[in-house]
Amino acid sequence: MRTIEPETDEQVVSSGWTTAIAILMILLGIIAIAFPFFASVASTLIFGWVFIFAGITQIVYAFQSRGAGKVVGKLILGLLYLLAGILIVVNPLKGVLALTLVLGITIFLQGIIQVSIAFQMRRISPNWGLMLVSGIIGIIFGIFVWSNFPFGAVWLIGTFIGINLLFDGVWMLTLHSGQQRTLQ
Template sequence: MTVRPILETHSPSSDPSWWGAILLGAVFILAGLIVLGDVVAATVISAFIIGIVLLVAGASEVFQSFSAPHWRGFLLRLLVGLLYAVCGLMLVSNPAAASVALTLVFALALIASGVVRIVQAVEYWQWFGWLLLVSGIVGIAAGLVILSKWPVSGLWVLGLVVGIDLLLHGFWWITLGAGLRRDNRAITA
């Protein structure tokens, strides 16, 4: 049995991935506009939600450690669960103050994400990779600006940078989807 390459069996305009990319871009842009509507609220809400997630993860780890105490590492699993829960409680109880620490972590994540986008831009250059390159450069620059103003930037910068990052990434997805619709090539792994 022979397998024909996927590019020979369908046209890009009949492939749903182009409109999926456009829809994803629209979601990113809408999310970016919502975040930019109130950057301080977006920062505090982000810290609160992360706190809830950490509380649930910590409680789950503690529960699991008591559910299987015969497993190795009972004490370590218990301590990890308690650490998650305590960090989550700190974020939930004072999300404004906790956002200062989150801002530091976020700045480092933006830099790492920007580097990945730059590498991807080279790989996907023919599919509007220059937009991904710009997005990566902006991510790295934003991360460096946050680090240079930290901890003062703790409240408002997280929401602002997330909003701008979402807008740029959404614009790239929409442009990619429109290009895929017109192009006879498909992105393959």
């Protein structure tokens, strides 16, 4: 009796875009590691502007909604987004503190997800270990952010974003190349 391997839906997209994105992530990671303060402030400002645009979008959407309850709730949410974004953009250093906690949690959760996915990828890629290492590093960084808050917030967030981008770019490059060798 012959055993047939099940088809995998988790195939890595094979294109030049994957390589370009991975290289861009590596370069941005190196820049963020070299200039952690600027990376911290830049990421905070981007986060603030995202909130501003989300607030404006939510407010416009609220006025297009039908029914008073829907309009009021959506309008309040849009105003909260807008206010949060304005506060972050006006005072990015205070925003760095808040963003440090949010990104610490995000990097921690991303690490847990990457560890889980890495174990699922071990059958289709010999380089799954790099994704596992990236996930473990994310978990460690998340814990480290919480333990050094608020003293290291100004440099910590930029450095960790840089390291995280660097490792993500590396595993993206190697996971794709490992899968190609496995399929041939």
